[in-house]
Amino acid sequence: MKKIVGKFFIKLMGWEIDPSLPTEIHRCVLVMGPHTSNWDYFIGMMAFWGIYGIDLKQLIKSELFFPPLGWILKGMGGVPVYRKSKNNMTSTIAKMYGEMEKLTITFTPEGTRAYNPKWKKGFYYIALEAKVPILLGYLDYSTKKGGILNKVFYPTGEVEKDIDYIKSFYLNIKGKHPENGIYTK
Numbered sequence: 001m002k003k004i005v006g007k008f009f010i011k012l013m014g015w016e017i018d019p020s021l022p023t024e025i026h027r028c029v030l031v032m033g034p035h036t037s038n039w040d041y042f043i044g045m046m047a048f049w050g051i052y053g054i055d056l057k058q059l060i061k062s063e064l065f066f067p068p069l070g071w072i073l074k075g076m077g078g079v080p081v082y083r084k085s086k087n088n089m090t091s092t093i094a095k096m097y098g099e100m101e102k103l104t105i106t107f108t109p110e111g112t113r114a115y116n117p118k119w120k121k122g123f124y125y126i127a128l129e130a131k132v133p134i135l136l137g138y139l140d141y142s143t144k145k146g147g148i149l150n151k152v153f154y155p156t157g158e159v160e161k162d163i164d165y166i167k168s169f170y171l172n173i174k175g176k177h178p179e180n181g182i183y184t185k
Contacts, residue, residue, distance in 0.1 A: 015144050017146050028103075028152075029123050029133070032137045032138070033175075034175035036181060044056075058076075090129060135149065136166065167182055
């Protein structure tokens with residue numbers, strides 16, 4: 001049913017999603033960018049259901065998990081993050097990768113829909129600790145095209161260099177609100 005719903009909404013909204021994926025990747029961190037609108041989440045979920053057939057997990061601030069929205073978010077793969085409590089979220093999530101045969105967790109490293117040059121790096125440290133690749137997904141509102149770069153990136157441990165590399169992929173991709181997009185330093 002999710003596949004039918006996803007395909008329907010992607011077509012209805014006029015998006016073209018590249019169906020190709022890197023082969024043999026069953027566990028990964030997926031970075032989506034640029035994140036400039038609440039529509040990014042909806043379009044992305046419809047693409048993953050309808051085009052890729054992948055059940056994504058997303059870390060979402062716990063404040064949004066109130067009924068009935070919380071039920072909907074959990075049904076769509078949302079995992080509440082309690083940002084105010086001190087916990088070792090990186091290790092907890094990295095451990096999930098070790099316990100599951102298939103797991104894709106998506107991240108928007110900007111952490112906000114507004115312009116933010118200082119990315120949150122949790123996605124990077126999770127991939128590094130879990131020893132899983134980082135895939136780069138995108139939604140380009142200027143062309144209404146999206147997809148996942150068909151290139152697998154493994155973090156090297158050189159955090160700033162790797163983050164700059166990842167950001168460089170998004171420089172020419174326009175979000176719904178391009179002024180809030182991703183720029184170089």
